[in-house]
Amino acid sequence: MARAVTPRRKAINTALAWTVGILIFFPILWTILTSFKTEAEAIASPPSFLFFDWTLENYGVVQERSNYMRFLWNSVIIAGGSTLLGVLIAVPAAWSMAFVPSKRTKDILLWMLSTKMLPAVGVLYPIYLLFIRLGLLDTRIGLVIVLMLINLPIIVWMLYTYFKEIPGEILEAARMDGASLRSEILYVLTPMAVPGIASTILLNFILAWNEAFWTLNLTAAGAAPLTAFIASYSSPEGLFYAKLSAASTMAIAPILILGWFSQKQLVRGLTFGAVK
Amino acid sequence: MATQHSRSAARLMMAPAVILLLGWMLVPLVMTLWFSFRRYLPLRGGDQGFVWFENYARFVTSSSFWPSVLTTLTIVGGVLVITVALGVLLSMLLDQPMWGQGVVRILVIAPFFVMPTVSALVWKNMFMDPVNGLFAHLWRAFGADPIVWLSDLPTFSIILIVSWQWLPFATLILLTAIQSLDSEQLEAAEMDGAPPLKRFWFIILPHLSRAITIVILIQTIFLLSIFAEIFVTTGGAFGTRTLTYLIYQRVLESQNVGLGSAGGVYAIILANIVALFLMRIVGKNLDS
Amino acid sequence: MGRITLDKVTKSFGEVEVIPPLDLTIEDGEFTVFVGPSGCGKSTLLRLIAGLEDVTSGEIRIDGNDATNIPPAKRGLAMVFQSYALYPHMSVRKNIAFPLRMAQMDQAEIDRRVDGAAAVLNLTDYLDRRPGQLSGGQRQRVAIGRAIVREPAAFLFDEPLSNLDAALRVGMRLEISELHKRLETTMIYVTHDQVEAMTMADKIVVLRAGNIEQVGSPLDLYRSPRNLFVAGFIGSPKMNLISGGEAEKHGAATIGVRPEHISISESGGIWSGTVGVSEHLGSDTFFHIHETGLAETLTVRADGEIGFRHGDRVSLTPRDDVIHRFDAEGLRI
Numbered sequence: 001m002a003r004a005v006t007p008r009r010k011a012i013n014t015a016l017a018w019t020v021g022i023l024i025f026f027p028i029l030w031t032i033l034t035s036f037k038t039e040a041e042a043i044a045s046p047p048s049f050l051f052f053d054w055t056l057e058n059y060g061v062v063q064e065r066s067n068y069m070r071f072l073w074n075s076v077i078i079a080g081g082s083t084l085l086g087v088l089i090a091v092p093a094a095w096s097m098a099f100v101p102s103k104r105t106k107d108i109l110l111w112m113l114s115t116k117m118l119p120a121v122g123v124l125y126p127i128y129l130l131f132i133r134l135g136l137l138d139t140r141i142g143l144v145i146v147l148m149l150i151n152l153p154i155i156v157w158m159l160y161t162y163f164k165e166i167p168g169e170i171l172e173a174a175r176m177d178g179a180s181l182r183s184e185i186l187y188v189l190t191p192m193a194v195p196g197i198a199s200t201i202l203l204n205f206i207l208a209w210n211e212a213f214w215t216l217n218l219t220a221a222g223a224a225p226l227t228a229f230i231a232s233y234s235s236p237e238g239l240f241y242a243k244l245s246a247a248s249t250m251a252i253a254p255i256l257i258l259g260w261f262s263q264k265q266l267v268r269g270l271t272f273g274a275v276k
Numbered sequence: 277m278a279t280q281h282s283r284s285a286a287r288l289m290m291a292p293a294v295i296l297l298l299g300w301m302l303v304p305l306v307m308t309l310w311f312s313f314r315r316y317l318p319l320r321g322g323d324q325g326f327v328w329f330e331n332y333a334r335f336v337t338s339s340s341f342w343p344s345v346l347t348t349l350t351i352v353g354g355v356l357v358i359t360v361a362l363g364v365l366l367s368m369l370l371d372q373p374m375w376g377q378g379v380v381r382i383l384v385i386a387p388f389f390v391m392p393t394v395s396a397l398v399w400k401n402m403f404m405d406p407v408n409g410l411f412a413h414l415w416r417a418f419g420a421d422p423i424v425w426l427s428d429l430p431t432f433s434i435i436l437i438v439s440w441q442w443l444p445f446a447t448l449i450l451l452t453a454i455q456s457l458d459s460e461q462l463e464a465a466e467m468d469g470a471p472p473l474k475r476f477w478f479i480i481l482p483h484l485s486r487a488i489t490i491v492i493l494i495q496t497i498f499l500l501s502i503f504a505e506i507f508v509t510t511g512g513a514f515g516t517r518t519l520t521y522l523i524y525q526r527v528l529e530s531q532n533v534g535l536g537s538a539g540g541v542y543a544i545i546l547a548n549i550v551a552l553f554l555m556r557i558v559g560k561n562l563d564s
Numbered sequence: 565m566g567r568i569t570l571d572k573v574t575k576s577f578g579e580v581e582v583i584p585p586l587d588l589t590i591e592d593g594e595f596t597v598f599v600g601p602s603g604c605g606k607s608t609l610l611r612l613i614a615g616l617e618d619v620t621s622g623e624i625r626i627d628g629n630d631a632t633n634i635p636p637a638k639r640g641l642a643m644v645f646q647s648y649a650l651y652p653h654m655s656v657r658k659n660i661a662f663p664l665r666m667a668q669m670d671q672a673e674i675d676r677r678v679d680g681a682a683a684v685l686n687l688t689d690y691l692d693r694r695p696g697q698l699s700g701g702q703r704q705r706v707a708i709g710r711a712i713v714r715e716p717a718a719f720l721f722d723e724p725l726s727n728l729d730a731a732l733r734v735g736m737r738l739e740i741s742e743l744h745k746r747l748e749t750t751m752i753y754v755t756h757d758q759v760e761a762m763t764m765a766d767k768i769v770v771l772r773a774g775n776i777e778q779v780g781s782p783l784d785l786y787r788s789p790r791n792l793f794v795a796g797f798i799g800s801p802k803m804n805l806i807s808g809g810e811a812e813k814h815g816a817a818t819i820g821v822r823p824e825h826i827s828i829s830e831s832g833g834i835w836s837g838t839v840g841v842s843e844h845l846g847s848d849t850f851f852h853i854h855e856t857g858l859a860e861t862l863t864v865r866a867d868g869e870i871g872f873r874h875g876d877r878v879s880l881t882p883r884d885d886v887i888h889r890f891d892a893e894g895l896r897i
Contacts, residue, residue, distance in 0.1 A: 191653040
């Protein structure tokens with residue numbers, strides 16, 4: 001039982017927490033606000049906070065000039081494709097480890113995690129070379145494969161911790177009830193695991209969407225997702241605050257919304273079940 | 277706990293994931309090792325045969341090596357100190373009863389979902405720009421000369437940006453850990469006459485120690501390989517070249533694959549040392 | 565039909581042998597209870613019969629056919645689990661229908677059987693609910709419903725009542741017994757509770773460390789326990805075990821007298837002692853007697869009206885004809 005606190009104490013907490021919260025959120029808020037300003041207002045001194053002429057012009061310009069939709073589409077395909085492919089491969093693996101554990105299960109799980117720890121830069125050239133040889137450089141399929149592989153350990157791990165929470169007796173009951181392995185996974189396990197699978201997909205979609213090593217180094221114009229598109233604004237000639245803000249807002253808005261849904265799963269997914 | 281039949285099915289179903297990851301780990305690793313022993317300059321004569329450990333020696337004796345190690349340690353250490361210290365305070369604040377807790381939580385977590393290139397660019401241009409950045413406006417409002425953040429305080433600037441990105445992660449994990457603290461423990465301590473500071477020191481902090489360790493280890497692994505933040509802000513200039521960035525430059529910018537690969541092997545070894553500690557904690561957790 | 569035969573069945577987990585070679589026959593229609601302390605192998609034995617575990621060696625026959633290597637789904641057995649193991653995402657109706665759906669029965673027949681089972685188990689009003697919305701006893705009934713619709717050769721129960729509170733447990737015990745009387749199907753029931761074993765079983769199998777200590781009807785086990793373990797395990801309160809001089813008088817290493825076979829009086833008995841704790845149940849009173857010189861404590865069951873107080877000196881008389889005698893190995897003489 002949490003104890004009741006005095007209203008004064010609660011008011012202080014509230015004021016303090018909101019101040020800190022807004023401070024932390026401020027860069028995002030400022031970006032969103034700036035995206036609705038004209039370029040002149042965006043660099044005006046002193047800057048105006050809310051009282052300026054709101055305009056949607058920047059969004060139109062960004063889309064026209066840089067073909068924003070193509071980058072967005074690349075991001076969706078790469079993040080979505082790598083996540084779905086990863087889940088398809090990971091569900092059977094996680095099922096096996098959760099419900100038919102052997103002496104080596106723990107070692108396999110830890111080994112899978114350890115591949116996640118491999119610094120990308122250490123294998124940058126080999127992958128780069130392989131991509132050239134296989135004609136995968138600057139293709140969406142190439143990035144789908146790479147991002148699937150770097151997130152596969154997290155996907156397996158998350159699914160494993162979710163599956164572990166499904167009591168084995170229920171699956172045994174299905175077996176006793178005459179279900180084949182296929183029916184057992186299809187009619188009993190999968191429906192029960194839907195919330196876990198959904199969170200896994202969500203979190204890995206976010207991770208893949210924001211991935212900014214391989215997407216920067218393995219793409220040029222053709223398959224570049226939003227991460228690379230935004231990075232192209234860092235060259236001085238491309239720099240217009242309001243348009244930069246509009247582009248940024250469009251790149252982060254969908255993921256911010258998804259992210260807020262997945263905050264609980266975030267802890268589990270990124271600590272590999274070590275903190276619950 | 278199972279029959280022979282289900283065991284063989286299990287092995288079959290595990291195979292794709294295991295084989296893929298094994299390939300993903302071994303193929304590039306072997307290639308990196310191979311290149312690291314060779315003199316390999318794709319644009320200047322290509323593969324010129326074995327030089328064995330020469331690349332390893334040259335990598336550590338080059339004038340950029342030790343500065344890059346120092347930069348790496350400064351950035352990783354700085355971000356860890358900031359995120360853990362603020363994370364503990366923030367998570368304790370968020371655990372208190374208040375109005376609009378859910379909204380505040382969302383505000384605090386948001387930076388984690390911003391893609392690294394966006395946050396680097398936003399900070400670089402809209403906050404740290406010496407002419408039009410918000411900080412410059414702020415400094416001028418107080419009559420001070422604006423700081424040229426990315427050339428005068430480049431490492432600090434990057435620490436600031438990366439800390440902003442990772443503070444939500446630390447806070448969220450520590451908050452989860454705090455919420456698992458049995459409130460009866462704190463009440464018992466209060467009955468035993470412990471004042472708030474002592475309760476924090478003797479009850480809350482020890483309870484959080486495990487979560488803090490995990491935050492440190494996981495963040496270290498990710499921070500060792502930060503790339504986009506440097507790529508977008510300074511491009512490795514002004515002494516912000518980390519080990520990761522140095523290797524990247526050797527491999528893709530100066531196209532000295534042999535040298536870069538030797539550096540890559542060092543990076544792999546470094547990451548594995550950290551990973552080993554993390555694995556032990558995670559592994560222990562699996563047993564319980 | 566459901567005659568189950570175990571022939572030299574063994575089970576090892578790695579190096580550890582949990583079931584040494586074991587032979588057992590369960591007759592068709594019999595209510596058999598496997599009872600024993602936790603870790604005695606009773607659940608493992610049930611899982612071997614179910615097919616959820618492989619036997620290490622030996623043979624399991626169901627109605628004379630070798631079922632050793634048949635997967636659980638094809639053995640024609642139904643099982644009720646300790647946790648009930650209901651499918652949380654399905655309604656009660658779907659839960660009960662699941663095995664029939666797996667057997668690809670036609671929908672009309674499925675409905676007929678589910679409605680029938682629901683009527684028997686008082687679940688008709690709950691058919692559209694999810695298991696999460698039911699009480700413990702109702703969930704238990706759903707689990708049983710799921711088992712009976714299949715009309716299996718035998719029912720397997722793995723400690724089905726241990727998650728229920730005491731009052732409900734007594735009620736469910738009766739319901740399962742009645743179900744058995746009506747269906748006349750073989751039932752194998754695992755429990756660590758000897759009261760459940762005594763009240764429900766046609767045949768009790770007492771297990772310890774994977775070994776069968778004794779097989780028999782409840783009264784057989786009560787009247788003539790084969791060894792000290794069974795003597796101590798069956799009966800509540802526990803049998804008083806006395807060794808030393810008093811046992812030698814009866815020509816045994818240890819003698820056992822049940823609390824209900826000792827009478828208590830103010831004087832005139834052959835043993836004496838001091839009253840310690842007395843537990844008043846209303847109908848009966850259990851006296852714990854100290855300082856008898858025979859054992860640390862003797863438990864005596866007396867009529868509920870008899871009132872001795874803590875510290876009273878009392879006199880005890882065992883009934884001669886029901887003294888159990890055991891040799892030095894603990895076997896019945």
